[in-house]
Amino acid sequence: MDEQGRARRPGGRSARVRAAVHQAVTDLVSERGYGNFTIGEVAARAGVADTSLYRRWGNLQALLSDVLLTRLNAQAPMPDTGSLAGDLRTYAGIVAREVTGPDGLALVRLAIALSGEGQQGIQARDELLADRTRQLQAMLDRARDRGENPPDALEVLDHLLAPIYMRVLFDAGPLTPDYLDGLVDRLLA
């Protein structure tokens, strides 16, 4: 795209730059792991001047936080199947697909790495947790309204999300449908 094109469609270009930069970050995290690339390398991969990245995000960490929250917020909506067991089984399947997908593990690693990176990283992590908890709470509230007896959101984190993340991060065992259903049964027992 030439300079005139850029000048004519600033919103369109801005959105395209953002998408290219986000994809470049996700690719670099996947290929090299967190911490093994610079903002200049992100710029080169995205085909953007690094000055634009500094102007827009300020630093690599702010860019990483932005990527993380955007990707995680773009996830599939929470299921509403009419029963808590159905919702949790569907949700477990969504999370398992997410973390075993091409970007999923890189994003989980990034979330964990960010929490060790000062106030901005901690804030990104806290927003992520608050967001997940809010979505879960809505599901659990619907179950209570139907007269079911749901666990609290922290129990779902402890016994559904934590084992899924841990198995993927440590390659400790497969996330089969039977395994996921077993986690839900155990949680609701």
Add this chain to the structure above:
Amino acid sequence: MDEQGRARRPGGRSARVRAAVHQAVTDLVSERGYGNFTIGEVAARAGVADTSLYRRWGNLQALLSDVLLTRLNAQAPMPDTGSLAGDLRTYAGIVAREVTGPDGLALVRLAIALSGEGQQGIQARDELLADRTRQLQAMLDRARDRGENPPDALEVLDHLLAPIYMRVLFDAGPLTPDYLDGLVDRLLA
């Protein structure tokens, strides 16, 4: 220490250098997060020439793997209290103290980050998991020999270690003795 001192006690010096370098790595991971320091900065912090670090470890990642496995292998021995519930409660307390201690979270983050860092990182992570699983299996085997009906090691990872790590990594809730005992009760129910 002067050059003569070094020449006279190579083993002693070697062990001291290793300890200083390991401490420097742990400190830098705590202070800056994984990936935000170089082998030169480790050398400066440890008061050692960076050429010695390259000669001994080859690269930063090999050094990080060495630190991780050494620290994790130096942990308290597995408890042997005479009952599985007692062993698991004591073990949960040890792990909780470990991950909430000054270096603990940095080491967990490092383990997770390493698994995204190529073959050597994956190997370090796999050795860590194998080591933990072996220790746990010995505890579970003793319980079976006593006529108890233990869960398998992967269930202990899923429902005892995973929630502890996840709560610390995401600052999701306190690791009180009641909470830890509740995880054990739930695991054995």
